[in-house]
Amino acid sequence: MAPPVEGFPDVLAVAPLTAAPDVTLRPPGSKSITNRALLCAALAPGRSVLRGALFADDTRAMLGAIAGLGAGVGADEDRATVTVDGIDPRTTATGGTLDARQSGTTSRFVLPVAALGTGRTVVDGAAQLRARPFGPLIDALRDLGAEVTEEGEPGRLPVAVRGPVRGGEVDLPGHLSSQFISGLLMAGPLMRDGLRMRLTSELVSVPYLDMTVAVMAAFGVDAERLAVAPGAYRPADYAVEPDASAASYLLAAAAVTGGRVTVAGLGAGSLQGDVAFADALERMGARVERYADRITVTGTGALRGIDIDMADISDTAQTLAAVAVFADGPTRVRGIGFIRGKETDRIHAVVTELRRAGLDAVEHDDGFTVNPGTPSPTRFATYDDHRMAMSLALLGLRVPGIEIADPGCVAKTYPGYFTDLDRLR
Structure with missing residues (x-):
């Protein structure tokens, strides 16, 4: 219990x-949209405002993670509003440990972002999250040029990453979790070579990838489901449904x-x-x-x-x-x-x-x-x-x-x- x-x-x-x-x-507010918008805002140098944001354990995990990456965060729970002062993690992230609690979206989204910087960053979470699979994301980050160390069981958290991840082309399965693809896609614009993903199995949860693409567009990045060119995020005033x-x-x-x-x-x-x-x-x-x-x-x-x-x-x-x-x-x-x-x-x-x-x-x-x-x-x-x-x-x-x-x-x-x-x- x-x-x-x-x-x-x-x-x-x-x-x-x-x-x-x-x-x-x-x-x-939508957990899935809130956590995507928080991460995109953190990657957009300047101030973004999220209105209608969810305040729950999963989104508090993301708030803590982006603060750990160096973003400035201000929260007004009564008004369901968050302000985020974004950063470029390739130059400002200093490493440390990010606690994703029980949040799959937080852990799988911030791991690729942490790999953009040259500091050593550990992503960890609660025992329940440590039991969930991360192998395909770990393998993809290694293939894209990141230094990745599994500090516990193979394919599980805690995982330490160090960049810079260069990007390019990578193969990964689509049948386990679309969160792997969304996390890589959101980090992709800040990879030197952009990102192109090839699926080795059928994609599940397609609407969640479409959501990722839509939220990225709101913050100034044009992406496809499986590819994004090098670019930059822009701050936004964003309403969460x-x-x-x-x-x-x-x-x-x-x-x-x-x-x-x-x-x-x-x-x-x-x-x-x-x-x-x-x-x-x-x-x-x-x-x-x-x-x-x-x-x-x-x-x-x-x-x-x-x-x-x-x-x-x-x-x-x-x-x-x-x-x-x-x-x-x-x-x-x-x-x-x-x-x-x-x-x-x-x-x-x-x-x-x-x-x-x-x-x-x-x-x-x-x-x-x-x-x-x-x-x-x-x-x-x-x-x-x-x-x-x-x-x-x-x-x-x-x-x-x-x-x-x-x-x-x-x-x-x-x-x-x-x-x-x-x-x-």
Whole structure:
């Protein structure tokens, strides 16, 4: 069990709703966009301002990392605003140790940036992050000219890097994590020879690469998914949109309770691929209304089981598993084998917990099948994984006796999640 998080109980009971909700909510800023924008701002000499930024454990890890690289950082949490005075890490970074905590984006994004400078920089993190794979990124940095030392297990953090990384062409797999590619791409403009990546396996999570390219463009760098020429970042005043992965839980709540939930600030033009989770709910029978500045989901009281490939929206797979419990037939989720290497083995974990509640769930190499049923009263383990806690809590909106162990793990990306869940009441 993870240590308790300040402000959260050890166990949280979720009471069923007594009436269908009809609310408008705005989730916090996107973690994925916030961390990309923070890094691009840190690489843009001059002052940038990020508005609507997320303040959670993962983004605080990035704030600490860019400060460790030499950027100036000012934060106003009440206004969700960050100011960043950027640097050129090729000339100003002095080395040291960067603590990425549990943040995969922070660690995989700052490692290539740390390799731009001539100082020796160590990137490390919590035990959970040390267990996640880094081998392809380590190999790519070596191939691009960096000096890389694995100070623990091969292919794992902690990793020490020293540059300057020269850039050029490099091969790396696409099936493990798009974060490797995004991290290299954001460092690429500051590499002497630019960067061109060749994939040795099929690319997963394509929308996240498109997001990286879009955020880089906002800070003055034109890039393609797998290539970028030498160039320079420019400071920007940048607005961060609400987190689409976080929104998935709120939209799912409408589908499973027969209520209506509108997510404000997240519209059809979102940079985030996870807005497509609404499409999955629509396939299952919910009514979805899409606007430029909001999405509304209304539960119809009837949900269908579906067969769906979620490779491009894998962070919402556990959310769909919770919805699938209340469908009229089995739901098969495919294409997400790579999420076994996330905060926990998310396929095994979600199947294990659904079975704990007496439900019929089946684990596959590339995903899972959930057969509908009525959950028994259960205290769910959350594996120190924020997405396990947030998705399994949805079951408690429909059935009594659902408890969430270690609810504080939601602080990783959505500290106010359970407050927002209560607003459905």
